[in-house]
Amino acid sequence: MATTTPSQETIAQEATPEWKVRARRREILVKLGVTTFAAAVLALFLMPMGYAMVTSLKTSQQAADPQAPILPAEAVTFEYEGKEVDVLQVPIDGETRELAIVRKGRQDSDFVDPGNLEAGVITWEGAWRQLSPVREPAWQWGNYKEAWDFINFPRLLFWTLLYSFVTLIGAVTSSAFVAYGFSRFKFPGRTTLFIVLIGTILLPPAVTLIPSYAFFTWIGWTGTWLPLIVPLMFGNAYNVFLLRQYFLTIPREMEQAASVDGAGPLRTFVEIILPQAVPALTAVSLFHFFFAWNNFFDPLIYLAGNRDIVPISVGLNFFNGTYDTDPNLIMAASFIALIIPLVIFFFSQRVFLSGIVVSGADK
Amino acid sequence: MTFSDAIAESRAGPKLRRGKMSDSEKHEAKLGLAFISPWLIGFLIFYAVPMLASFVFSLMDYNLATPEDAEVVGLANWARMLFDDSNVWQGLWVTTRFALISLPIGLAAAFFLAVLLNSTNLWGRNIFRTLFFAPSLVPFVASALIWSQVLNSQTGWVNRIIELFGINAVGIDGIRWLDTPYLIPFTFTFIGIWGIGNAILINLAGLQGIPTALHEAAQIDGAGWWRRLRTISIPMVTPVLFYNLVLGAVGLLQYFLQPFVLNGTTGYPEGATNFFMIYLYKQAFDFSQMGYGAALAWLLFFYGLALTVILFGTQKYWVYYAAGD
Numbered sequence: 001m002a003t004t005t006p007s008q009e010t011i012a013q014e015a016t017p018e019w020k021v022r023a024r025r026r027e028i029l030v031k032l033g034v035t036t037f038a039a040a041v042l043a044l045f046l047m048p049m050g051y052a053m054v055t056s057l058k059t060s061q062q063a064a065d066p067q068a069p070i071l072p073a074e075a076v077t078f079e080y081e082g083k084e085v086d087v088l089q090v091p092i093d094g095e096t097r098e099l100a101i102v103r104k105g106r107q108d109s110d111f112v113d114p115g116n117l118e119a120g121v122i123t124w125e126g127a128w129r130q131l132s133p134v135r136e137p138a139w140q141w142g143n144y145k146e147a148w149d150f151i152n153f154p155r156l157l158f159w160t161l162l163y164s165f166v167t168l169i170g171a172v173t174s175s176a177f178v179a180y181g182f183s184r185f186k187f188p189g190r191t192t193l194f195i196v197l198i199g200t201i202l203l204p205p206a207v208t209l210i211p212s213y214a215f216f217t218w219i220g221w222t223g224t225w226l227p228l229i230v231p232l233m234f235g236n237a238y239n240v241f242l243l244r245q246y247f248l249t250i251p252r253e254m255e256q257a258a259s260v261d262g263a264g265p266l267r268t269f270v271e272i273i274l275p276q277a278v279p280a281l282t283a284v285s286l287f288h289f290f291f292a293w294n295n296f297f298d299p300l301i302y303l304a305g306n307r308d309i310v311p312i313s314v315g316l317n318f319f320n321g322t323y324d325t326d327p328n329l330i331m332a333a334s335f336i337a338l339i340i341p342l343v344i345f346f347f348s349q350r351v352f353l354s355g356i357v358v359s360g361a362d363k
Numbered sequence: 364m365t366f367s368d369a370i371a372e373s374r375a376g377p378k379l380r381r382g383k384m385s386d387s388e389k390h391e392a393k394l395g396l397a398f399i400s401p402w403l404i405g406f407l408i409f410y411a412v413p414m415l416a417s418f419v420f421s422l423m424d425y426n427l428a429t430p431e432d433a434e435v436v437g438l439a440n441w442a443r444m445l446f447d448d449s450n451v452w453q454g455l456w457v458t459t460r461f462a463l464i465s466l467p468i469g470l471a472a473a474f475f476l477a478v479l480l481n482s483t484n485l486w487g488r489n490i491f492r493t494l495f496f497a498p499s500l501v502p503f504v505a506s507a508l509i510w511s512q513v514l515n516s517q518t519g520w521v522n523r524i525i526e527l528f529g530i531n532a533v534g535i536d537g538i539r540w541l542d543t544p545y546l547i548p549f550t551f552t553f554i555g556i557w558g559i560g561n562a563i564l565i566n567l568a569g570l571q572g573i574p575t576a577l578h579e580a581a582q583i584d585g586a587g588w589w590r591r592l593r594t595i596s597i598p599m600v601t602p603v604l605f606y607n608l609v610l611g612a613v614g615l616l617q618y619f620l621q622p623f624v625l626n627g628t629t630g631y632p633e634g635a636t637n638f639f640m641i642y643l644y645k646q647a648f649d650f651s652q653m654g655y656g657a658a659l660a661w662l663l664f665f666y667g668l669a670l671t672v673i674l675f676g677t678q679k680y681w682v683y684y685a686a687g688d
Contacts, residue, residue, distance in 0.1 A: 027484075034484040038491055041479070044524075045495065045556075048506075048513040051520045055512065066517045066533060178402040185395025186388070197402065200410060202609070204617050204667055206643060206660040208409065210653050211416035217427060234405020265394050294502050296620050301648055316504045317624050327512050334505035341500045349493050353564060 056331035057139045063328040073135035078114045087114060088131040090124055098134045099124075140328065147333040151319045153312075157340075160311040163225060163299075164292040170233035171288050172281060178235040179243035180269050184255075201237045205297075213301060223306040228298050239284045246280035247273060282351050286344070293341050312337050420657035427651040440658040451659070454639035455666065461638070462615040464548040465555065470607055473559045477566030478596065492567070499560025507621045510554040514540040521553070541625070544635035551636075554621050562607045569603035570596060601682045609674055616667045619644065639663055 055063050057072040076087040078100035090099045090111060099111035099122060108125040147153075182194055216227040250273060258268045274281070296313040303310050307318070316337050323329050345352060384392065396403070421440055425433040444451050479485065480492050498506065513519045516539040522532035532538045540550040573596065581591050619640035628645045630637035643663070647656030 031484045031486055034479070034482055035486045038479055038485055041476070042491065042494055046498065047520060047524075048509050048557075049498070051513045052509045064518060068518075174401040174405075178399045181395045181398025181400075185391050185398065187392035187395035190395070193399065193403075196406070200406070202613050202667075202671060203410070204613070204660070204664055206617060206640065207417055207664045208413035210647055210657045210660060211413040211420055212409065213647070214420070214425070214427060214653050215413070215416075218430075231405070231409045233401070234409065235399075235402035240402065265398075269398075290500055296504060304648070313502055313504045316502070316508070320504075320508055320624065327515075327518070330508055331512060334508045338501040338505045341502065342497060345497060345500045346493070349496075353492065353496065 052331045052334060055328055056143055056335050057141065058143075058328045059138075059140055060326040060328050063326075063331075069135060071137060072139050074138040075133040076136050078112075080112060087134040088128065089134055090131060092122070092124060101128060104128055143328050143332040144336065147319070147329050148336060150323070150329075151315050151333055151336075153336055155308070156310070156312040156315040159225075159309050160293060160313075163228060163295075163311055164289050167229055167232040167292055168285055168288045170229070171236055171239060172285050174233055174235040175239035175284065176243055176274065176277070176281065177269075179240045179247055180273060182240065183244045183247035184252075197237050197240060216302065222302050222304075225303075225309065227302045228295075238287070242284055243277065243280055246277055250276050279351060279354075282348075283354070286348055286352050289344070290341055417657045417660060420654050421661055423654040425652075425654040427653050433654075436654070440655050443655070444658050444662060450637065450642050451639075451662070453634060453637050454642040455662075457635065457637050458616060458618060458639045461548045461551060461618060462612060465552040466608065466611050466615060468552050469556070469559055469562065469611065470604060472556065473562035473607065474566050474597075474600070474604065476559070476563050477570055478592065480563065481567055481570045492564075495563060496560040498557035501557055503558070503620050504624050506557045507554055507624045510557075511541060511625050514550060514553060516540060516542070542632050544633045547632070547635040551618075551621055554625075562611070565603055565607060566600060569600035573599045598683045602684060605674075605678060605682045609671060612670055612674065613667055616663060616670070 054071060058068070059072075059074065062068045062072065062074065076098075077084045078087050079085075080100055080102050085100045085102055087098055087100045088111075089096050091097075097113065100114050101109055102112055102121065103110035106127070108123050109128040111122045111124055113119050113122065178197075182190065182197075212227070212231075213222070216222050221227045254272050254276075255268050258272050259265075263271070293311075294313060295311070296317070299311050299314045300317075303314065310318070316333055319333050320330055323333075422435055422437060423433055424436045424439070476495060480488060480495065482488075485491060501509075514521050516522055516532075516537050517534060519540075521540070522538055525532040525538065538546070540546055540553075577595050577599075578591055581595060586594070617640050618638050622636040622638050622641055623644070626636045628641055628649065630641070639659075640663075643656055643659045646652045646659060
């Protein structure tokens with residue numbers, strides 16, 4: 001991946017020490033500048049993630065309050081003579097003291113010091129409404145439990161994972177067969193068929209959507225997972241393309257040796273090719289998993305009549321519709337939905353990123 | 364390796380002459396067709412037949428709620444769509460305007476991030492690459508919800524950050540991203556910006572494919588960073604930009620999820636989120652008008668096809684393919 005330029009280093013070594021020091025210093029400054037810039041851009045790019053995290057831990061009141069501090073916090077109260085009173089920041093004699101307000105007046109108000117009640121009532125002249133409340137950090141972890149229970153996350157997770165894994169096996173297996181067919185055998189019309197296959201990427205799904213929907217309704221599959229699973233069992237252009245590219249790099253000698261030993265094409269494929277294509281198969285499986293986890297439109301229309309079996313994407317949308325006055329809960333639910341794909345990505349990023357590069361533009 | 368390279372490569376080699384195949388060639392052809400048969404069957408069932416059916420549907424008045432009343436109405440759906448339904452044109456306009464604003468921003472952002480992530484002057488490049496890519500795996504529903512909150516005019520951080528630069532952004536008379544019709548294309552560009560991870564990586568691969576000798580030679584000739592970017596990097600990655608442009612355009616014509624999650628089929632504000640697919644969804648699935656929905660789908664298809672053909676036609680003016688490709 002890295003493209004270092006050794007020529008620069010060689011030049012630096014041959015130069016005089018003084019020159020070398022200056023060049024080195026300049027290089028470090030440039031690197032520092034570029035890295036700082038990248039970090040700033042990254043911070044902006046990921047900022048909504050921080051917002052979501054912080055908001056998910058606030059009370060809904062605080063999440064909707066434009067004046068609220070950035071971090072989850074709630075106003076401190078103090079129990080005085082059986083009543084809950086607010087603790088405010090009061091400027092007295094040049095210092096700011098945290099005092100509980102016990103009498104609110106227009107011209108002056110009475111306060112007590114929660115830490116030193118014996119000092120008695122302190123009267124402060126001024127408008128108490130101008131004073132800002134004392135806040136203490138209050139992280140509402142309960143939001144996660146509430147969101148979890150409301151969307152019935154275990155059930156959503158069950159259906160999402162079931163869908164992901166069943167279709168993963170079917171889609172990757174069928175794509176591998178098709179890719180092998182395109183990469184190793186000559187047959188009439190191969191190029192045309194390959195162009196048609198790639199062309200399906202550019203075909204808007206909307207064109208086939210309506211007859212498919214009518215057909216699945218007619219045979220009684222809507223409201224079940226079948227219309228979401230069965231069409232994925234027949235190979236998919238992206239997967240076939242990526243796997244075919246990979247199969248082409250596997251030397252043919254091994255297959256020839258296997259066929260001399262009497263192995264049929266199916267056995268050769270399963271025993272020789274697939275074990276060598278594990279990196280590509282892993283990448284394709286990961287792509288599929290993320291696709292399935294993300295798929296929204298198909299479950300939205302095909303499972304419309306059956307809310308009990310929707311996957312997480314659609315479940316999250318229902319949740320949004322129900323809880324639109326509680327941004328904190330929506331953020332908590334969004335976080336629950338995004339955490340599994342992100343964790344899987346961080347564990348598999350090497351395979352994943354190299355897979356995209358192969359499928360995308362460069363080999 | 365782009366799709367077109369792969370196709371060209373599969374054409375290479377001795378041509379098969381039909382009718383003159385030897386037995387072993389016939390055997391090989393049979394095996395090949397057997398291996399690709401899952402796709403052939405799937406293509407027939409889930410692409411070819413539905414496409415034909417879709418055309419037939421478009422000539423029918425077919426309500427899924429009352430299928431027994433279905434009847435052939437000829438070109439009535441097409442006529443209604445093209446001449447009598449202003450929602451169609453609004454949908455095309457909203458979608459096109461969004462693509463015209465969102466695509467250039469997205470493509471430019473992906474390219475410049477790729478340049479940044481490819482810089483030898485960047486410490487921790489792999490960490491940066493991972494972190495810039497990660498948000499593209501956030502489920503779209505979740506990222507739409509998160510971005511809509513962060514763009515909230517009262518409590519969102521976007522306006523608070525803008526406020527730091529001395530611009531009045533927070534509040535009722537501030538920047539109301541989600542409620543101002545002319546801001547909607549920009550708002551949804553923000554909402555989708557986490558999705559540029561793939562485009563970044565494809566650009567990155569393109570940049571890495573540029574022979575280092577080109578940059579070194581230019582450097583010796585005294586070309587600075589900007590000049591090398593303009594005269595080497597950009598021309599050399601135009602095939603990649605083209606690829607991202609075509610896939611991006613085709614994808615954006617079907618833009619649906621984000622406006623649907625945030626505004627349903629209401630078009631709020633003032634019809635600014637009446638994307639074409641939202642209207643199609645409304646007709647086909649809210650009103651069960653399968654015939655009219657199919658006609659709308661064909662219109663979208665022809666529009667996308669025309670756009671793709673035009674984009675391919677512009678290739679020769681700006682896309683640079685190194686000799687020999």
